[in-house]
Amino acid sequence: MGIESYIRSEIYRVQEELAKYSDDGVPEKLLRRLNLLVEISSFIHGLDWLTPTYLRQRYATLINGMELGDVARLHGVSVDSLASSVSLLEHRLQLLLGGVVGFLMSGEIERAGDEFELRTGRGSHPIFPSFVHSMIRPVEHRGVDVESCELEIELLSSLVLSQVEVRILSLDRQKLEHLLYIVNNDIQYRTIHSLLMRCLEGGIEPAETTALIAYYNDSLRPTFGSKFD
Structure with a gap:
């Protein structure tokens, strides 16, 4: 089961579970789980994590239930080309949210929420597109000399959202x-x-x-x- 399918089925399962309780007797942990699942689903369907941009519309139609062949015809691409793209996108989503799903499956809601914020940059105003967080995780390496990071700084500066927006508008x-x-x-x-x-x-x-x-x-x-x- 892919991550998007898992999140969708979990939302449905938790909603069914919540329906068994009265309004004032709902377990707080179950509510926090549902809120996090809905936030993750919103993130996935928002497709901000997905690059290149031209793939967003194709993937959006797929996760909304359209068959692969129909999507290929709709967008004027071959089925093999689309299938290859979808496989890569699902792999990228696995890299981005696999840890979050792992914590959810083990019932660790707080750790899942923290991991989600860390991996997507949603804990604060994002500096970089979300795909950067899916490829590079912020980790301290005391042996790294920042003075030697000119190429890496040049790369990150080219990915800053505000700079990308200015470039597009120009x-x-x-x-x-x-x-x-x-x-x-x-x-x-x-x-x-x-x-x-x-x-x-x-x-x-x-x-x-x-x-x-x-x-x-x-x-x-x-x-x-x-x-x-």
Whole structure:
């Protein structure tokens, strides 16, 4: 059973258990468990933890009950491509919330709540996107010399939410939206999609990517008479 399915079934089970008690006789621990489960469910369905962003809509339709094949057709992607993405996303969710579920299963509600706040950065105003907390856990290492951490500091500074928001607002929104649409459609824009994904995964530089796309568009002009994308 995946984490999302477990949380959903636990909410249903605890709600059934609570229905057995009168309003003034409900065990406090059971209420705290339900509140935490609902918060975790809200976090999962909010999809802020999910990157890249274009996958959020696909995963949202899946966890809301749509079949894999229907989701693939809806978003114009192959079933194999979608299944591979979903497997990676479920693995990421396991890394992020596996410890929380472990504490819930053993009945340790307080530890589950603490772990949830730690892993998602929800205990205070978040500095980084939640996926950072799923990959890097804050742990003290006394042997680490901070003076030698220039590359690591450079990485973290590029991930600060406020800086990402400023960068997005400084760029052309229509261009960003169109690029996300192409990334999200590996059938309709097969060649352009492939080039963009190579770039996003670090295989080629952005300047080389746009040059290759221009070359591809030029190759289509004798046949179609205009740019394809």
